[in-house]
Amino acid sequence: MQPGYVSPVEPSRSEQEAKDLQGRLMQVSRLATIGEMAAGVAHELNQPLAAITTYAQAGARLLERSDPAIEDVREALRQIAAQAMRAGAIIRRMRSLVRHVEVERRPTDLNALIEELAELMETDARVHGVRLRFELGPGLPQVMVDRVQIQHVLLNLLRNALEALADVPAAERAVVVSTALGESGEVELSLSDTGPGIDPEVAERMYDPFFTTKELGTGLGLSVSTTIIGAHDGTLGHRANEPRGASFFVRLPAA
Amino acid sequence: MKELKPTIFVVDDDEGVRNSLRFLLKSVGLSATTLASATEFLTTYQPDQPGCLVLDVRMPGLSGLELQQQLNLRGAIIPVIFITGHGDIPMAVEAMQHGAFDFLQKPFRDQDLIDRIQRALAADEKNRAALRERDRVRARLDSLTPREREVLDLMMRGKPNKVMAAELGLSQRTVEIHRARVMEKTDASSLAQLVRMVMDSGQVPDTK
Numbered sequence: 303m304q305p306g307y308v309s310p311v312e313p314s315r316s317e318q319e320a321k322d323l324q325g326r327l328m329q330v331s332r333l334a335t336i337g338e339m340a341a342g343v344a345h346e347l348n349q350p351l352a353a354i355t356t357y358a359q360a361g362a363r364l365l366e367r368s369d370p371a372i373e374d375v376r377e378a379l380r381q382i383a384a385q386a387m388r389a390g391a392i393i394r395r396m397r398s399l400v401r402h403v404e405v406e407r408r409p410t411d412l413n414a415l416i417e418e419l420a421e422l423m424e425t426d427a428r429v430h431g432v433r434l435r436f437e438l439g440p441g442l443p444q445v446m447v448d449r450v451q452i453q454h455v456l457l458n459l460l461r462n463a464l465e466a467l468a469d470v471p472a473a474e475r476a477v478v479v480s481t482a483l484g485e486s487g488e489v490e491l492s493l494s495d496t497g498p499g500i501d502p503e504v505a506e507r508m509y510d511p512f513f514t515t516k517e518l519g520t521g522l523g524l525s526v527s528t529t530i531i532g533a534h535d536g537t538l539g540h541r542a543n544e545p546r547g548a549s550f551f552v553r554l555p556a557a
Numbered sequence: 558m559k560e561l562k563p564t565i566f567v568v569d570d571d572e573g574v575r576n577s578l579r580f581l582l583k584s585v586g587l588s589a590t591t592l593a594s595a596t597e598f599l600t601t602y603q604p605d606q607p608g609c610l611v612l613d614v615r616m617p618g619l620s621g622l623e624l625q626q627q628l629n630l631r632g633a634i635i636p637v638i639f640i641t642g643h644g645d646i647p648m649a650v651e652a653m654q655h656g657a658f659d660f661l662q663k664p665f666r667d668q669d670l671i672d673r674i675q676r677a678l679a680a681d682e683k684n685r686a687a688l689r690e691r692d693r694v695r696a697r698l699d700s701l702t703p704r705e706r707e708v709l710d711l712m713m714r715g716k717p718n719k720v721m722a723a724e725l726g727l728s729q730r731t732v733e734i735h736r737a738r739v740m741e742k743t744d745a746s747s748l749a750q751l752v753r754m755v756m757d758s759g760q761v762p763d764t765k
Binding site for chain 2: 345348349350351352353354355356357359360363364374377378381384385388427428429431432433472473
């Protein structure tokens with residue numbers, strides 16, 4: 303190899319390395335988000351388990367009687383089966399989120415993508431005592447996105463909103479997830495909370511990697527989300543919510 | 558006064574849990590009223606309704622802990638048994654500090670819940686009986702004339718008739734008559750019982 307000659311392979315290899323690194327970072331951030339949600343999911347799983355335990359014990363009690371009411375026992379068994387199915391569905395939802403898939407962009411209906419995640423988001427919100435509302439705009443154009451990545455962004459924004467509501471009185475804790483058509487034909491997704499709003503000092507640094515206000519945060523959520531949305535030729539930003547709180551928005555070009 | 562039948566209120570936002578508890582209680586012959594939210598309970602509950610409350614700590618909207626605070630503010634005496642999910646122990650501790658009757662972690666043994674409910678119902682009955690007794694005593698004390706009340710206050714401080722007569726500017730004979738009226742109106746059989754009655758009623762005279 304002659305001095306001064308740079309193999310065309312070289313830059314592309316480091317480009318590949320950077321891409322790999324970014325991929326791993328996204329994976330770490332995604333798992334961290336899922337980890338944060340695990341506590342909520344555990345709580346949610348505990349509900350059907352509690353119901354199953356109670357029905358089973360009541361059923362056993364009924365059978366101990368000299369003249370057991372078989373119809374009641376049958377009802378207990380039916381309820382046990384229904385609650386077990388419910389527990390299974392919770393686990394399936396979680397697993398579909400953890401499964402690693404190749405990045406793949408497809409024309410996607412953003413509302414459908416949100417609805418797919420709605421139950422999991424509601425679980426998370428419920429555990430935090432937060433009311434979650436969806437205001438999905440009708441007739442939006444499709445967007446060219448990787449489902450898992452956009453869902454990751456959505457969950458990140460939700461987790462931030464829930465965190466921001468921790469010190470707000472329970473009756474006032476609310477998050478609204480909305481979609482609408484933007485001025486230049488793009489699709490806008492926003493998450494608005496009724497929290498205290500964003501401290502200007504925090505606002506300056508919150509998109510930086512490893513900056514976190516959470517006790518156990520990785521500081522990757524917003525920076526990785528920004529990267530993901532940037533890679534989709536979209537923008538991620540925030541504004542004040544009326545009358546109070548913060549609103550984060552994602553704008554994605556129509557497919 | 559009309560005696561109301563004790564009711565077990567179950568407040569849990571999870572329909573599965575709520576229905577399973579009603580089913581269990583029914584299987585042991587206890588009837589329960591189930592409610593999906595703390596707000597629903599607050600709007601329907603009458604404080605003179607005896608019973609106990611089985612309450613989920615963590616609920617959207619008004620949480621179990623906040624409902625407990627509301628009840629405390631309203632002076633409701635209904636015993637509260639908290640049921641908590643996994644990892645809610647700090648909340649349970651807070652609940653106990655605010656006067657919760659007991660708490661259980663989900664899922665629980667049915668007998669543990671039933672035992673606690675029965676203890677709570679017994680405690681509620683005892684509290685309500687004590688309150689009724691206090692009201693009766695207060696009514697009796699209210700029936701005393703101002704003069705009799707003065708005599709009672711001096712009796713509470715253990716003053717002999719002679720001293721009372723001097724302090725009130727009355728004859729010993731008059732003091733004796735007032736004293737007998739006090740005992741009669743309060744239905745106390747001894748000075749010791751009278752003192753305890755007045756103490757329990759919370760209407761203790763100022764010590765001068």
